[in-house]
Amino acid sequence: MKITLQKLVDNKLFEWSVVVVIIISALLIGAKTYQLSPWVEQIILFADWAVTLFFLAEIMARFIACENKKRFFKNGWNIFDTVIVVVSLIPIQDSEMALLGRLVRVFRVLRMVSIIPELRILINSLLKAMPQLSYVMLLMFIIFYIYGAVGSFFFAPINNTLWGDIATSMLTLFRVMTFEDWTDVMYETMSLYPLSWAYYISFIFFTAFAFLNMVIGIVVNVLDQEKTAYEKMLAVKKHKLTQLDRIERELKDLKKLLDKTHKNP
Template sequence: MTFKTRIKDIRESKWFSNLTTGIILFYAAALGFKTIDKVAEPYGLLFYSIDMFITVYFLVEIIIKIYAEKSIKDFFKSGWNIFDFVIVFITLIPLENSSFAAIARLMRIFRVLRLLNARPELKKIIDMLIGAIPAIVDIVILMFIIFYIYAIVGNFFFEELKSGLWKDFLTAMLTLFRVLTFEDWTDVMYEAMELYSWAWIYFVSFVIIAAFVFFNLFVAVIIDEMQKINSEHTDEQLNREEEKIDLLLEKMTQMQEEIRELKKKS
């Protein structure tokens, strides 16, 4: 086994992924603890050492990932690899003792985002959400149309209410968002019913359409995208298995030819 093969095995191993995940979670906990000034103040040197260790580890990890590829170009073909590289590169820039020290401290927080790439399961979820964006945008546009219609109707009928929740179009949109989140939406409905007894139809129909129907649409889109990703993942695994079988068949064919040659010689 060559050195590059060993490095590749390390990169693809489960323990390496778990180690990176554990270090990122530990670092996230340390950052949270550091915000408590009175408690964290005596441990300034310890936090500095932790920060240096994390920096070195991430640098070694990114070198391992780059070296395991056939070429550097192959490494940068993946958007996740570019994401990791940018975060590591930015945190290596010496900004602590400059006027950009606040930016340097902010950049440390983004190290926690590397958890998205450290766990394949999280990568799958993020890829799923990115893939679902076009469908989600269409649903949001349709939802905006419903909001727009209901806001105009609400402003027309309930503009005179004392609460002022329907005094103009934008305020009516915010009120509808409040109703959508079920934040004391019954109070808004009962106030409107004091003016119009039929107002419950307006609110109940909006809740059914906006909250129940559209929520289920979002869920359906995400589930559909997850099924697509799972099927693609299954296809990739099948292709890998087929490649392994093809390699085994080639080796068996070569061995048969070698055996035949040996028989001829004997």
């Protein structure tokens, strides 16, 4: 049974079936935001419970197919899937916690990440890159703070709304970094300080170009490591399944041999 369920869980058709059900779940959530007739709401309610029961069967199949049951709950995605499914089973539609029930069903769409390996790799890479990214973000904050203080000192008399204090200046600089009408801000200060263009160009160079490329480089590096680790894991799993198939065939052959022996002693 475990071997059969393992083959089912690893089957691409099963994986995409789960994806289709997640999409249906998302459509049901979207449909609930419209004004619907009572009979349509009843159909959606039955469909929602059918989706929940499908997810329950799917998570149970994955749990039974897992070789090490303790290791199953060491995986954060498995814990997330289990919590979502278990909370979805609680009948809180007509209670004060109805809002919580709706929110949990909204988060079921996130199960798309736990089901599709490529999305899982992207999220894991982003999480593992966070410690390195934090130093880049800290350096970026220092640059924002310095440029914000300078901008507030020089440009506050020109436009107090954009440069009145350091917090507002940093918000204005974020607008400049995202290229949201930043030339309007620059031309306004250039009316009093003609060389202020150097302030904006240097800031954009540091933040939008240099730091952004640092972030991309870190994420891509971690993503490559995650892909390599995932490919190794797939190779190990494929080897184990091959061994299980071989053992299964040998057991079948042994059983046939024993049956022949019993028939012809």
